[in-house]
Amino acid sequence: MPEQHHDTDxxxxxxxxxxxxxxxxxxxxFLSGVLGWGLGFYGPPIFLYAVTSSMHWSNALVSxxxxxxxxxxxxxxxxxxxxxxxxxxxxxxxxxACALAIGVVGWAAARAHWQLxxxxxxTGAGWVTMSAAGIxxxxxxxxxxxxxxxxxKAYNGASVGGIVFSPLWSVLIAQFGFLAAAVIISTGxxxxxxxxxxxxxxxxxxxxxxxxDGDAGPGMSSAPAPGRPVAANVTWxxxxxxxxxxxxxFVTLAAAMTLSLAAQSxxxxxxxxxxxxxxxxxxxxxxxxxLVAACAMLGRMLYAKALxxxxxRRLLACASYGMxxxxxxxxxxxxxxxxxxxxxxxxxxxxxxxxxxxxxLIAQADFAASDVARVVALIVAISQGLxxxxxxxxxxxLAIGPGHAWLFxxxxxxxxxxxxxxxxxxxxxx
Numbered sequence: 001m002p003e004q005h006h007d008t009d010x011x012x013x014x015x016x017x018x019x020x021x022x023x024x025x026x027x028x029x030f031l032s033g034v035l036g037w038g039l040g041f042y043g044p045p046i047f048l049y050a051v052t053s054s055m056h057w058s059n060a061l062v063s064x065x066x067x068x069x070x071x072x073x074x075x076x077x078x079x080x081x082x083x084x085x086x087x088x089x090x091x092x093x094x095x096x097a098c099a100l101a102i103g104v105v106g107w108a109a110a111r112a113h114w115q116l117x118x119x120x121x122x123t124g125a126g127w128v129t130m131s132a133a134g135i136x137x138x139x140x141x142x143x144x145x146x147x148x149x150x151x152x153k154a155y156n157g158a159s160v161g162g163i164v165f166s167p168l169w170s171v172l173i174a175q176f177g178f179l180a181a182a183v184i185i186s187t188g189x190x191x192x193x194x195x196x197x198x199x200x201x202x203x204x205x206x207x208x209x210x211x212x213d214g215d216a217g218p219g220m221s222s223a224p225a226p227g228r229p230v231a232a233n234v235t236w237x238x239x240x241x242x243x244x245x246x247x248x249x250f251v252t253l254a255a256a257m258t259l260s261l262a263a264q265s266x267x268x269x270x271x272x273x274x275x276x277x278x279x280x281x282x283x284x285x286x287x288x289x290x291l292v293a294a295c296a297m298l299g300r301m302l303y304a305k306a307l308x309x310x311x312x313r314r315l316l317a318c319a320s321y322g323m324x325x326x327x328x329x330x331x332x333x334x335x336x337x338x339x340x341x342x343x344x345x346x347x348x349x350x351x352x353x354x355x356x357x358x359x360x361l362i363a364q365a366d367f368a369a370s371d372v373a374r375v376v377a378l379i380v381a382i383s384q385g386l387x388x389x390x391x392x393x394x395x396x397x398l399a400i401g402p403g404h405a406w407l408f409x410x411x412x413x414x415x416x417x418x419x420x421x422x423x424x425x426x427x428x429x430x
Contacts, residue, residue: 020214021203022142026150028200029138032093032130033157035189038165039104040127041158044069045269046169047107050178051116061113065120067388072124074385077133081373089137090197096129097193101186108182130193131158133380136360137373141205144212148361152304155357159297163290236368249366250375252425256418257359258383260321263414264355265387266394267328267348267407275404279337291342292349299350300357313365314426317358321415321422324351328415332408366425 044066051062083092099122106119128134135154143150165185172181205211244250276285303316310316327347334341363375397406 018208018210021200021208021210022139022150022205022212022214024200025138025142026154028196029135029154030157030160031192031196032138033135033154034161034164035097035157035192036100036127036130036134037158037161038168039100039185039189040069040073040123040131042162042165043104043169044123046166046173047178050173051107051110054178055110057113057116062116063392065116067392068117069120069124070388071385072121073128074381074388076125077128077131077377077384078381080128080133080137080377084137084373089134090201093129093134093138093201094193094197096126096134097190098126099123100126100130101190102126104186105179105182108179128380128384131380132356132360133377136376138201140364140372142212146213147364148304148307149301151360152300152353152357155353156297156300158356159293159300159353163293236366236371238368238370244371244375244378249425250378252421253359253362253366253375254379254382256317256321256421256425257355257379258386259414259418259421260324260355261383261387262390262393263324263411263418264352266390266414267411268352269391270394270398270404270407271331275331275334279334279341284337288345292345292352295346295349296352300353302350303354303358307361312426313358313362314422317354317362318419318422320351320354320358321419324348325412325415325419327351328408328412332405332412362422 048059048062048066051057052059080092087095103119103122103124103126106115106122110116110119132155135157136151139150139154140147168185169181172184175181176184239247239250271289276288280288299320303320306316307313324347327344327349330340330344331348334344359379360372360376363372363379367375394407394410397410398404400406
């Protein structure tokens with residue numbers, strides 16, 4: 001068309017489109033996950049040993065502070081959507097990083113019991129802004145069709161946090177002491193999070209004139225794009241106020257996430273000492289836990305790719321939990337190092353990451369867009385508040401009798417119940 005060609009000539013050569021900023025947000029969310037889980041999830045077990053060794057306080061007392069850390073974090077994360085709405089994701093995330101840094105240093109500097117519990121409040125409130133619900137809030141505005149893969153990449157920060165920070169904490173504490181290690185790691189974390197919030201997270205798609213998934217513009221076809229769940233094409237009615245709590249899809253999703261996380265955290269807290277160290281020795285047990293973390297990353301990525309072909313995301317989560325049931329059974333019946341033990345670790349580890357990443361993606365498909373952030377925050381809060389007691393509960397299973405059969409039986413029972421919850425929500429939905 002000549003007139004349009006003439007306008008283009010007057011405007012000069014067209015500038016190349018700016019890179020899609022959502023990809024940078026995923027990388028920032030990944031780093032946030034590395035730091036959040038590295039300090040807030042994998043840190044407390046190490047803090048337990050460091051505090052009891054230096055202060056000679058009872059294991060029960062310090063364990064109570066860890067429980068408070070997770071419980072208070074669950075309360076904060078339930079309010080996270082409102083905090084994000086009022087103050088924005090970047091400010092909330094940076095404030096959470098500051099609280100986490102203060103709390104970690106407080107754990108190391110505590111010389112009285114009340115100081116330890118005060119530090120637990122700071123770490124509990126801070127790390128949840130950088131973990132599952134916080135990452136979902138960072139990534140979701142930028143992705144719709146590509147959200148499964150984007151969240152999977154971001155949530156891999158949780159696994160990398162364990163791989164990096166567990167040995168890092170141990171090395172720095174042994175070399176410089178707990179307080180100096182806490183200051184070094186907290187200062188580095190604050191510097192990274194300040195840069196991320198100022199240079200990456202402060203932008204929104206509207207500010208940069210970009211659309212979710214990096215789409216070119218409104219002239220695209222309205223047909224459902226590949227990778228978008230079938231359920232996402234259903235128009236769900238919003239569930240304001242208390243109506244959400246009586247919704248079957250919400251109740252079953254929250255129950256499934258809680259049961260599966262309780263099974264994982266309870267089993268992982270005792271797996272090293274009860275099964276792996278006796279069979280493989282300390283060094284072999286350490287490498288086996290690294291294998292579990294690596295399998296968690298691989299499993300999360302494979303399941304994210306499978307979402308493009310699976311019609312219902314709840315079925316995919318059922319398959320992941322079922323895989324962990326088989327892995328737990330192989331570990332329970334393993335009596336010596338060998339193929340059965342390693343297969344059990346691989347199967348159990350491959351499902352670990354999906355317990356965190358799949359529920360937010362199910363929420364995207366099962367609820368109205370206006371409810372997704374609230375649903376994700378609530379299911380994370382509920383599951384975190386309850387799985388905080390899982391290590392204690394699984395220690396009681398170990399006390400029932402000799403061996404570790406009851407430990408794995410408890411984990412399998414919880415995972416089977418999680419599958420039933422997901423299936424029950426799917427049946428009513430259809």
